[in-house]
Amino acid sequence: MSFLSVRGLCLSYPAPRRFLRRAAPLRALHDLGFDLAAGERVGLIGASGSGKSSLLRCLLALEAGQSGAIRCQDRPVIAGSALSLRWYRRAVQYVPQDPVASLEPRMTVARIVAEPLARLRVEGDHARRAMEALDGVGLDHRFLGRRPDELSGGQAQRVAIARAIACRPGLLLMDEPVSGLDMTIRAQVVDVLRHLSDLHGTGILMVSHDISVVAGLCDRAMVMDRGHLVEDRPIADLMRDPHHPMTRELLNAAPPIRAVA
Amino acid sequence: MTRTLNRLTPALSRGVTLIAVMMLVGMLPWISGRDPAVSILRARMGEQNATPEALDAIRDRLGLASGPVQHMLDWFAGVLRGDWGMSWISGGPVLPGMMQALGVSLALMAAAFGVALATASLLCWPTLRRGLGGRDTRSSGAVAAGLTAMPEFMLSALFLVVFSVWLGWFPPYGWSSWSHMVLPALALGLPGGGLLGRLLSNAVAATFHERWIASWAVAGFTRGQIARAVLRRSLPALMPQVGMIMVAMTGGAIAVEQVFSIPGLGRAVLGAASAQDLPALQAGILILLLNALLIGVLANLVRVALLGRALHMGALPVPQIAPMPADRRLWLIPVSVVVVLIVLIAAGLPRDPYASQFVRLQPPDLALPLGADAVGRDVLARVAHGAMSTIGMAAIATFLSLVIGLAMGLMPRIAIGLIEVTKATPPTIAALIVVAAMGPSATGALIAVTAVAWAPLAAHTAALVTEARAQPHVRIAPILGVGPLRIVPRSILPAVFGPVLRHAMLRLPGNALALAALGFLGLGARPPAPEWGLILADALPYVERAPLAVLTPVAALALMSVLGVALASLTRR
Numbered sequence A: 001m002s003f004l005s006v007r008g009l010c011l012s013y014p015a016p017r018r019f020l021r022r023a024a025p026l027r028a029l030h031d032l033g034f035d036l037a038a039g040e041r042v043g044l045i046g047a048s049g050s051g052k053s054s055l056l057r058c059l060l061a062l063e064a065g066q067s068g069a070i071r072c073q074d075r076p077v078i079a080g081s082a083l084s085l086r087w088y089r090r091a092v093q094y095v096p097q098d099p100v101a102s103l104e105p106r107m108t109v110a111r112i113v114a115e116p117l118a119r120l121r122v123e124g125d126h127a128r129r130a131m132e133a134l135d136g137v138g139l140d141h142r143f144l145g146r147r148p149d150e151l152s153g154g155q156a157q158r159v160a161i162a163r164a165i166a167c168r169p170g171l172l173l174m175d176e177p178v179s180g181l182d183m184t185i186r187a188q189v190v191d192v193l194r195h196l197s198d199l200h201g202t203g204i205l206m207v208s209h210d211i212s213v214v215a216g217l218c219d220r221a222m223v224m225d226r227g228h229l230v231e232d233r234p235i236a237d238l239m240r241d242p243h244h245p246m247t248r249e250l251l252n253a254a255p256p257i258r259a260v261a
Numbered sequence B: 001m002t003r004t005l006n007r008l009t010p011a012l013s014r015g016v017t018l019i020a021v022m023m024l025v026g027m028l029p030w031i032s033g034r035d036p037a038v039s040i041l042r043a044r045m046g047e048q049n050a051t052p053e054a055l056d057a058i059r060d061r062l063g064l065a066s067g068p069v070q071h072m073l074d075w076f077a078g079v080l081r082g083d084w085g086m087s088w089i090s091g092g093p094v095l096p097g098m099m100q101a102l103g104v105s106l107a108l109m110a111a112a113f114g115v116a117l118a119t120a121s122l123l124c125w126p127t128l129r130r131g132l133g134g135r136d137t138r139s140s141g142a143v144a145a146g147l148t149a150m151p152e153f154m155l156s157a158l159f160l161v162v163f164s165v166w167l168g169w170f171p172p173y174g175w176s177s178w179s180h181m182v183l184p185a186l187a188l189g190l191p192g193g194g195l196l197g198r199l200l201s202n203a204v205a206a207t208f209h210e211r212w213i214a215s216w217a218v219a220g221f222t223r224g225q226i227a228r229a230v231l232r233r234s235l236p237a238l239m240p241q242v243g244m245i246m247v248a249m250t251g252g253a254i255a256v257e258q259v260f261s262i263p264g265l266g267r268a269v270l271g272a273a274s275a276q277d278l279p280a281l282q283a284g285i286l287i288l289l290l291n292a293l294l295i296g297v298l299a300n301l302v303r304v305a306l307l308g309r310a311l312h313m314g315a316l317p318v319p320q321i322a323p324m325p326a327d328r329r330l331w332l333i334p335v336s337v338v339v340v341l342i343v344l345i346a347a348g349l350p351r352d353p354y355a356s357q358f359v360r361l362q363p364p365d366l367a368l369p370l371g372a373d374a375v376g377r378d379v380l381a382r383v384a385h386g387a388m389s390t391i392g393m394a395a396i397a398t399f400l401s402l403v404i405g406l407a408m409g410l411m412p413r414i415a416i417g418l419i420e421v422t423k424a425t426p427p428t429i430a431a432l433i434v435v436a437a438m439g440p441s442a443t444g445a446l447i448a449v450t451a452v453a454w455a456p457l458a459a460h461t462a463a464l465v466t467e468a469r470a471q472p473h474v475r476i477a478p479i480l481g482v483g484p485l486r487i488v489p490r491s492i493l494p495a496v497f498g499p500v501l502r503h504a505m506l507r508l509p510g511n512a513l514a515l516a517a518l519g520f521l522g523l524g525a526r527p528p529a530p531e532w533g534l535i536l537a538d539a540l541p542y543v544e545r546a547p548l549a550v551l552t553p554v555a556a557l558a559l560m561s562v563l564g565v566a567l568a569s570l571t572r573r
């Protein structure tokens, strides 16, 4: 049984208005359909503007597609109030691209990590669970009282990951989670993610420009091209024998694959 | 469905606000709670007793028995037919007199607009010349900023003393020849001209920083051609401000007409307000509001015409201009103004502002440093106590407008219409509505100034809220389970509060001047309260014999304007 299923998802943005007349809407997602099994790690690649972030916004129920259905653990996911989506937020969490900017600058690390636990009404001792989550990403108690501007980029990204895993979601969505970090730190963060996913059985859907990151972490890759899902196969297959011209282009553009530590 | 509603919210908000204002004006006689029949009887028959029969007869004739909503609808129907009601005082129709007065006011405003344009051109000329010569185009704009802050009623009083009383160049009162027009047009046009000149200089300076200027110069265009192109590029962005300046003139004209005894719309409306002649007052307020609305629409049309297609294509280059380097000496101005005010207050506060213990209009001496006013009261004591009350009231108005501005700015899509309409309402017009509803009082002036002063703060808040909502840590909040209500105290308010608080503090001197203007016009504090505007109004009839009694409050008000300008220009850098 799949953890998350997407069927016939279409999304278009209204075109900007030009003096009374409105151009045709811009179609960002065309009839997407796929399943994510529990604990599965999937990479999502595609050229800029191909609709990767739009797909994530739909999966996060921040944006409602014009048609199509998203189900999580056999419950329908419908964009709506914070209250009606609480169960889904506990099941599916998110790690953004720019960790420093995504942490509320006036809050301490301890409060940042505990906030979703309180807001999503997770049971148990929030302070202890926040501490455990920080432990899981390799940050000790000395970081509890710091504020985001006192963290390095890699540390901030770990805090963002801790915030996302604190409520033990079944799936983590990530939009370019390591592209803002330099090479060595990138490898460390990917390690942390792999470790957490193995430990708790957390699934991952990660958008990345860097195929080496996807290859190092994921079992399966999906390729998007102008709003269409053009390939969806095990990553090793895909790299050995790309079917779609877009995939070939992306593989060629990527730097030669090195084993990611 | 929800999306359409969402898109329409701002338009709805504008429409609802306009209708609400019109309804407010239409229902003024009822909101005032004053029995019109009694006002009428008192006005027409002196002290005669109001018998119930006489009152009923009058109510019947005015159609007042029908209730507020019906009366409002009747009033609107009448307005559309050209029947704007009968004066409670004279019994005649109010419209012809108001139209005649409007003609006078429009002539005054046209002359003042000419003055404003001339002032703006003079102020902008150095910037244009420096730019054409290829030199740096930044200017401090101190003169322009100083002019901008001078309230019209204060300039009027000053010109009256200097050019009519001392130099005798122009007649002090009336409206019968060209020479009568000079001083009022100057007093009304200079502040707007200062603002326009500063905005135009900044726009021209910014345009000279754009790339195409250099290529045109290389390509051999003449200086005249470049100057025309620069102006054509700079002017459209100013049109909304030109509209605002002209709307502000409708408010300023009321004060100027009062000082120079010009039989214009403002004076007619003030007369109606002091006599509580509500039909005349309603007509006057409606004309003033329509005037403001028309000016706003015209300014927008001119802007669209000037910009042409570029407006819709999003093809305008965004000008960039480097800020002026900060200058530490700038702190000297506001600090010395505050010191002078403190000395004034310290010297005058122990003295008695109410007792008539001196000779009328007694000249200054050591025991009485600023002389006595027309009823023998100590001018120093009155100005000092006036400073306390005017600044105190301004502080209250500032605080209230801060609270309202923050609240309104947090829901910009709903409040947009209210914000726009309020921003385009001069405080004097707001005060007329308040006075019509509850009679003149210091509290009324406070309400009127607050009712207008919140709008710029709300607009500022709205801009900051939009900025804050685009921050990644706010956009991610829904995923963390933080709902739309909790996000406000968590992230939005902390980001917005500091800058808006500073903005509100900068507006305190302006609010003090607005309160003084209302006191001066008889729309605010009542005698014998020591209030700056009131002190000036009391002294004005004796300007020939005791100019110092006029100049003292004028100087106090000028200090306040300088303080406002200095503070504002300090923080803009």
Ligand SMILES: Nc1ncnc2c1ncn2[C@@H]1O[C@H](COP(=O)(O)OP(=O)(O)OP(=O)(O)O)[C@@H](O)[C@H]1O
Pocket (backbone or CB within 6 Å): A013, A014, A026, A028, A046, A047, A048, A049, A050, A051, A052, A053, A054, A055
């Ligand atoms: N809010 C929006 N309004 C209108 N169009 C949008 C909006 N967001 C995205 N688009 C358009 O939808 C398309 C897909 O955008 P999206 O951000 O999903 O691409 P992406 O694959 O994430 O690109 P990148 O790799 O550069 O982040 C683009 O053509 C984009 O211009």
Ligand SMILES: [Mg+2]
Pocket (backbone or CB within 6 Å): A052, A053, A054, A175
């Ligand atoms: Mg993206």
